[in-house]
Amino acid sequence: MPDVSITGEGVGKSYGTTTALKGLDFSVNKGEIFGFIGPDGAGKTTLFRILTTLLLPGSGKVSVEGYDVVKDYRILRRILGYMPGKFSLYHDLSVEENLRFFAGIFGVDVHENYHLVKDIYSQIEPFAKRRAGKLSGGMKQKLALSCALIHKPVVLVLDEPTTGVDAVSRREFWEMLLRLKSGGITIVVSTPYMDEAMRCDRVALMQQGSIMTTGTPQEIIAAFPRKIYRIKGSGILDILRLTRNMKYIRSAELFGDAVHISTENTDQAPTAGEISQYLSAQGLSGHTIKEVVAGIEDCFIDRMKQQPDKHE
Amino acid sequence: MNEAEEKNGKVIEAVELVKRFGNFVANDRLTFSVQRGEIFGFLGANGAGKTTAMRILCGLSKPTSGKIRVAGYDVYTQSEKIKQRIGYMSQRFSLYEDLTVWENFRFFGGIYRMKSALIRERADRMLGRLGILELRDTVIASLPPGIRQKLAFSIAILHEPEIVFLDEPTGGVDPVTRRQFWEMIYEAAASGITVFVTTHYMDEAEYCNRISIMVDGKIEALDTPEQLKKTYNAGSMNDVFLKLARRNEEQKKE
Structure with a gap:
């Protein structure tokens, strides 16, 4: 001790x-x-x-x-x-x-x-x-x-x-x-x-x-419970809007000029390939997507969203 | 937008901007331009000359020399025209704390001589968009910092300026609010408002389309964040910034 x-x-x-x-x-x-x-x-x-x-x-x-x-x-x-x-x-x-x-x-x-x-x-x-x-x-x-x-x-x-x-x-x-x-x-x-x-x-x-x-x-980063994907491409606002409408997406937030998406902890959550396909099908091509390791900000945001008494 | 600006799509154009205070050169031959709808990051250490340049671009201070046009107007002779076409927000001062949300809208709309009906219409639309219509008659002082910040930005673009200047706008708010704030900035840019932003925080620089970095009154670098990281072989904008600032200190010592 x-x-x-x-x-x-x-x-x-x-x-x-x-x-x-x-x-x-x-x-x-x-x-x-x-x-x-x-x-x-x-x-x-x-x-x-x-x-x-x-x-x-x-x-x-x-x-x-x-x-x-x-x-x-x-x-x-x-x-x-x-x-x-x-x-x-x-x-x-x-x-x-x-x-x-x-x-x-x-x-x-x-x-x-x-x-x-x-x-x-x-x-x-x-x-x-x-x-x-x-x-x-x-x-x-x-x-x-x-x-x-x-x-x-x-x-x-x-x-x-x-x-x-x-x-x-x-x-x-x-x-x-x-x-x-x-x-x-x-x-x-x-x-x-x-x-x-x-x-x-x-x-x-x-x-x-x-x-x-x-x-x-x-420790805090290692305890992050889900996957995070980083998407880059033109039409960043469209990427945000579209991915927020997808099922089993927990959050989609701007991180600099990219979007970070975290998925729910379930087998049905979309993979990087599926997210990419979906975006392409909606007419958003030319983007890149890859899985990234959570940063401390991702952890903070994730935990904030667990707080029931948010006022904003 | 007037003719000069319409021709080349440049909302801000500075050629060899110089500002001297006595013997001190605060801005040393700054040359840069900003395109309509661009998010332009204006970075530099404390005392690098950012605020001086920004005051000139806002029509609040006259340059010593150089050719500078903002929203198509000349900063020497048409500064009043410029002031009508820009918006401004800073973290230090943005809203009147003793007034309600609506009173702030009415006050700032009034400054730009907007009609009451138009102020009301836009205020309701903006508050609706933020999901805070019920806070219309709440005094600013009782609102949390995140909401104040989003309101301050809404009010800065209430009169639909061509350019909005954001002077260190995002200190101290939580990361979710900060991202929502940047989403508002992206939306404003997508609607054609040019965004000129200063910040100390290099992770914010990553949100900008292009960035200039000032060191000791000069623009030392100007490019997209991606390209700057490549040029300076750096993993983050923070590293780019430190390399530039340090390099300069070493040169001074020699």
């Missing part, structure tokens, strides 16, 4: 009549990167605010490193690093002033702890005198991460750190997280972007306040 860093049991939270979290159970191991993957409104931010002692759970229990988030919040705040989704540093303070401020709050010395953030902070150090509000998205993100790390947290909680950041900065950010992980820190991260799930050790797929499934990305 791996050592556990965070456990949640029946964690619920409501705002008035809106239920944000519907009794979540989860556990995060020490030293892993654990991702909560889900769209806006899934409850990720509410959960993270509970984990970081900024919000009381409505029901259930959460402990981090053996400390209760309600009772032991003072201790927890010393050992947690938190990077909120919204840029929350002081816009009017310079880069170095922000770092000094956060070090000061935690009663640590910037120079003593500089080695903790050196990798990341050195990239923005040339702009040390610039006001934080004037930084680019990628640089803001690096500063926020530096400020969350300067007091040497045991657990790092990152709420959508890559939203609105370009592909190059995103890549660099994940490389930084992997280096931090090798230093032994436990990292909990949320993202609406499915491709980032693949970079986590384990993930929980979230939707509308519930966890749909938890596991390594590989």
Whole structure:
């Protein structure tokens, strides 16, 4: 059994009549990167605010490193690093002033702890005198991460750190997280972007306040229960319309310039050849179809469709 | 559509577009064109110059030099004509949250001087198509992000523009909604509306017919996603993007 860093049991939270979290159970191991993957409104931010002692759970229990988030919040705040989704540093303070401020709050010395953030902070150090509000998205993100790390947290909680950041900065950010992980820190991260799930050790797929499934990305993909075909060709809207009318087709969705079709788990489900024949018979020739391995997005979509209380 | 545009089917045509702010060159001789009904992806890292170029194409900012026509009109002298013929949607701002769905339709339709009856007819058709007619009198603030996004797109094309500009339209929504959203975009394109879209997310680039990638104010690559992946020997658009951006950083270091 791996050592556990965070456990949640029946964690619920409501705002008035809106239920944000519907009794979540989860556990995060020490030293892993654990991702909560889900769209806006899934409850990720509410959960993270509970984990970081900024919000009381409505029901259930959460402990981090053996400390209760309600009772032991003072201790927890010393050992947690938190990077909120919204840029929350002081816009009017310079880069170095922000770092000094956060070090000061935690009663640590910037120079003593500089080695903790050196990798990341050195990239923005040339702009040390610039006001934080004037930084680019990628640089803001690096500063926020530096400020969350300067007091040497045991657990790092990152709420959508890559939203609105370009592909190059995103890549660099994940490389930084992997280096931090090798230093032994436990990292909990949320993202609406499915491709980032693949970079986590384990993930929980979230939707509308519930966890749909938890596991390594590989486990989740391996558990995908049906076949997926990828169809490419001109007249993509016609392909969608026609295949949705076929029997034993569970879903037909756009994936880039192709259509992904998943079939029901039955012997009567059409094969690639049969789908292709059908399309040709309807006057759509020149398309290609092949079976593909499910990606994490296919898994997410499939599980969303199992949810009975969808509003859209 | 006017005569100049009718001739060659190009809805956007930019030749050597330059925009300078003081000594800083934000757009460095951009040359590209977009065909009617095309879905054109405009990609680039933060600060590459996408927003500057997009503002010029929307008639909101004048270029320093270059020849640019949008919907057949000149960006220097006919920007008001351009504004009437385009639609715009961004994730940052799209709908008035304190107004109801219908009030937003009426407001934006009014801006384009559409007659009330026409606004009502199109709004009902669009809401019916989305299966949310019953939300007509609901305040936007109480709607989930996915529905808001589809409404924002519907309203951006309410006046049936020739081109709709989408500035990072799809952040934060679930994958099913995102696909439904792209299906709406494909339908708009099939009806003849040209779609010009910026995004940070490279998997979205795969939905576009053609893509340009800007690095440091220049267009470094412009082609179909398929061809770009071949040219750069990359498995995904993300890899293409990283190769281009990295190559440029290495050149700078030398």
